[in-house]
Amino acid sequence: MRSHLLLVSFAIFGTGFGASAFAQEKQPPKEKSPAVYLRQPLKEARLEVQRVRLKKPAEVIEQGVKREVSVILEFRVRSAQAIPVRALDPVLMVGEVPLREYRYEDRDHALVFTLYDPEKAKDGAAVYLQFGNDSASRTELQSFRAAAVKAN
Amino acid sequence: MNRPRGVFRRPLLYAAALILSLFAGAISISALPPSDDRHEGHFCRHKPENVDDPSQTGVHKVATASYNLPNTITVTATEGGWTTTDTNVHLWAVVYYPGTSSGANKPVAPGKHPLIVYLHGNHGIWIDSGGNHTCGPPTGNPVPNHEGYNYILERLASNGFIAVSINANDLNCKGGRIVARGKLILQHLGLWKDWNDPSKPDPTFHGRFHHHVDMDRIGLAGHSRGGEGIVSAYLENQSSGLGFHIKALHSISPVDFDAFVLADVPYYVLMGAADGDVWDLEGARIYDRAAPRTNAHKMPKMQSYLYGANHNWFNTVWFQDEGWPSFGPGRLTDVQQRAVERAMGTAFFREYLQGMGAERAIFTGDASIPTLAPARFYRSYQDPKHLTVDDFEDPPPNPLLNSLGGANTNTSLSPFGEFTFSEFGGAFNNTFFQDTHGLIGGWSAQGTEYILDVPAANKDIAAYRYVAFRVTQVFDGGALNPMGQTEDFDVGLEDMNGYSTYVKVSQFDVIPFSYDRPGGNASMLQTIRLGLPCFSCMEHQGLDIHAIAKIHFRFNRKPTGLVGLDDVQFSR
Numbered sequence: 001m002r003s004h005l006l007l008v009s010f011a012i013f014g015t016g017f018g019a020s021a022f023a024q025e026k027q028p029p030k031e032k033s034p035a036v037y038l039r040q041p042l043k044e045a046r047l048e049v050q051r052v053r054l055k056k057p058a059e060v061i062e063q064g065v066k067r068e069v070s071v072i073l074e075f076r077v078r079s080a081q082a083i084p085v086r087a088l089d090p091v092l093m094v095g096e097v098p099l100r101e102y103r104y105e106d107r108d109h110a111l112v113f114t115l116y117d118p119e120k121a122k123d124g125a126a127v128y129l130q131f132g133n134d135s136a137s138r139t140e141l142q143s144f145r146a147a148a149v150k151a152n
Numbered sequence: 153m154n155r156p157r158g159v160f161r162r163p164l165l166y167a168a169a170l171i172l173s174l175f176a177g178a179i180s181i182s183a184l185p186p187s188d189d190r191h192e193g194h195f196c197r198h199k200p201e202n203v204d205d206p207s208q209t210g211v212h213k214v215a216t217a218s219y220n221l222p223n224t225i226t227v228t229a230t231e232g233g234w235t236t237t238d239t240n241v242h243l244w245a246v247v248y249y250p251g252t253s254s255g256a257n258k259p260v261a262p263g264k265h266p267l268i269v270y271l272h273g274n275h276g277i278w279i280d281s282g283g284n285h286t287c288g289p290p291t292g293n294p295v296p297n298h299e300g301y302n303y304i305l306e307r308l309a310s311n312g313f314i315a316v317s318i319n320a321n322d323l324n325c326k327g328g329r330i331v332a333r334g335k336l337i338l339q340h341l342g343l344w345k346d347w348n349d350p351s352k353p354d355p356t357f358h359g360r361f362h363h364h365v366d367m368d369r370i371g372l373a374g375h376s377r378g379g380e381g382i383v384s385a386y387l388e389n390q391s392s393g394l395g396f397h398i399k400a401l402h403s404i405s406p407v408d409f410d411a412f413v414l415a416d417v418p419y420y421v422l423m424g425a426a427d428g429d430v431w432d433l434e435g436a437r438i439y440d441r442a443a444p445r446t447n448a449h450k451m452p453k454m455q456s457y458l459y460g461a462n463h464n465w466f467n468t469v470w471f472q473d474e475g476w477p478s479f480g481p482g483r484l485t486d487v488q489q490r491a492v493e494r495a496m497g498t499a500f501f502r503e504y505l506q507g508m509g510a511e512r513a514i515f516t517g518d519a520s521i522p523t524l525a526p527a528r529f530y531r532s533y534q535d536p537k538h539l540t541v542d543d544f545e546d547p548p549p550n551p552l553l554n555s556l557g558g559a560n561t562n563t564s565l566s567p568f569g570e571f572t573f574s575e576f577g578g579a580f581n582n583t584f585f586q587d588t589h590g591l592i593g594g595w596s597a598q599g600t601e602y603i604l605d606v607p608a609a610n611k612d613i614a615a616y617r618y619v620a621f622r623v624t625q626v627f628d629g630g631a632l633n634p635m636g637q638t639e640d641f642d643v644g645l646e647d648m649n650g651y652s653t654y655v656k657v658s659q660f661d662v663i664p665f666s667y668d669r670p671g672g673n674a675s676m677l678q679t680i681r682l683g684l685p686c687f688s689c690m691e692h693q694g695l696d697i698h699a700i701a702k703i704h705f706r707f708n709r710k711p712t713g714l715v716g717l718d719d720v721q722f723s724r
Contacts, residue, residue, distance in 0.1 A: 034471070038429055064235045085274060085286075085325060087376040088407065088429060100232070102327055103325070107288070108276070132407075133576075133704045
């Protein structure tokens with residue numbers, strides 16, 4: 001039988017007299033937790049775009065339709081800071097096209113987004129990076145220039 | 153409303169009980185003097201009996217184990233139209249369980265124990281030389297993301313659960329992977345099914361868990377992306393007919409990428425108001441969609457909106473404060489916010505996996521946990537047994553017609569109308585993060601009232617215990633809701649004889665100012681439950697709860713105000 005039974009309190013915020021729930025943390029907290037503010041644009045961010053011919057065609061399944069892709073565009077967003085790894089997904093908007101498939105590189109100083117349909121990137125399209133619906137995190141990048149695309 | 157006469161005696165009795173408890177080291181409901189009925193005087197709440205304090209350690213010795221199987225799996229999942237395939241996904245987890253003694257790899261305590269599986273969210277997966285958690289390159293030193301919930305696993309094990317936290321590093325640092333997370337959970341459940349079965353080979357635990365895992369009582373809990381991953385696991389278990397008996401779901405600060413709808417499983421979501429990652433409090437949307445009209449009576453759902461809590465600190469491994477430096481007032485420490493999860497998570501699973509029957513009171517507001525002070529959380533709760541008078545969901549929007557078909561009457565509310573409560577545009581939506589429709593009502597004049605007619609077919613509400621509704625202050629820059637102040641109004645019941653009685657909401661609960669944080673305040677609907685005895689006991693005995701005709705919202709307690717209102721119900 002447990003010795004501690006709950007005080008049924010009809011006050012919304014009661015003052016406790018029992019064993020503190022906080023004293024039970026066995027893993028002591030660090031003296032001062034480092035802080036990071038996520039809801040802001042990336043520092044010194046820039047965009048590089050590369051056309052990549054895959055050594056082995058990639059299989060892409062979209063809306064249940066399977067196809068093979070051998071040429072893709074990779075949009076690499078580099079930043080002077082480590083790009084946060086958040087619950088909310090980073091999305092790169094190239095004009096009206098959202099890119100959601102990504103990988104981190106360079107100890108998180110780069111995020112690489114994959115566009116499996118290179119023709120969808122329109123010359124002059126505005127490009128920005130944002131985490132989910134968090135518009136405070138939006139990082140405006142230079143517009144997409146087809147002529148500036150590098151080849152691998 | 154005048155105070156019933158018994159009230160004036162009761163503070164002395166409470167004080168006496170408290171003093172006694174200091175000597176006894178314990179207090180129970182039964183230690184309090186008997187009341188006139190099973191409700192508690194002018195507070196009119198249903199009186200729970202013998203609610204164990206979930207913030208305290210349970211009776212079992214806690215043993216631990218872990219597994220990281222040599223064989224990896226491939227997870228293929230379709231989400232948002234895209235199919236992803238992840239190879240070399242590890243089956244790696246830590247386990248806390250009731251043991252015959254404390255320590256690593258001890259025998260399991262006699263009996264069958266419900267199984268609870270926790271799942272973390274997206275985070276770095278490698279620890280670099282500077283101690284940073286990154287997505288790569290691999291360092292050989294993985295981030296033990298799954299070990300960040302040991303504090304609650306231990307508590308659950310002491311309460312008789314086999315509590316597992318699984319690692320999903322192989323699904324981190326990638327887009328989405330909510331459905332993939334659900335599939336990973338189901339893979340682990342398959343392992344536990346086998347480890348419970350003596351007929352299956354068990355090179356991992358060599359039979360330690362044979363007949364000790366209660367596979368008929370499974371609970372899932374997840375944090376962040378894991379908080380939605382458990383919802384995906386539950387739904388896939390149903391749709392694919394996998395047959396796991398998942399009986400309770402608990403999300404902590406979840407994302408809501410896939411807009412899943414839960415219809416038939418107890419669901420509890422805990423969210424921090426100072427969340428600097430899932431800043432739009434997406435768990436509120438999962439709560440709002442759960443128990444939809446077509447399946448409104450198959451599940452309870454509950455929500456705690458914890459002021460001052462951030463996103464990361466529910467996991468001890470995620471040590472960075474993403475809410476810092478000023479993401480809202482009244483910030484809790486990491487220890488304080490984990491104490492809330494430890495207590496509330498334990499209470500939830502004790503209620504819905506062990507059938508305690510009384511822990512529910514913690515979620516309805518009938519009981520509180522004093523040892524969690526100064527943590528302040530505001531709750532939503534919907535009981536499966538309820539009658540909806542108006543949920544403001546009927547198309548086309550008409551605030552003068554309720555869901556029962558009765559007329560609603562507006563006297564002087566302005567603004568006044570039904571609106572979508574959502575972060576995605578529209579009037580009044582600059583502070584809402586919900587997924588529902590509700591009523592917006594503002595007042596600045598005496599005599600402002602909103603009255604909902606209860607049709608004669610629904611007049612007998614004796615089967616219910618509460619008038620319940622959801623309400624929140626709408627942030628309007630101080631125009632109608634004074635900055636930083638609580639709101640208040642009266643709620644009344646009127647019977648078919650024209651007899652009416654009113655109670656003041658602030659006698660029972662607080663309608664707080666919307667949580668103030670940089671970049672936008674956050675309004676959150678909370679449930680207010682007013683016990684029917686409030687309206688009928690003592691000098692109000694004239695009210696006939698077998699013949700209720702109207703519910704009144706009378707906005708006379710503060711000179712001005714602007715509130716969102718939803719889900720007006722009679723409820724158990």
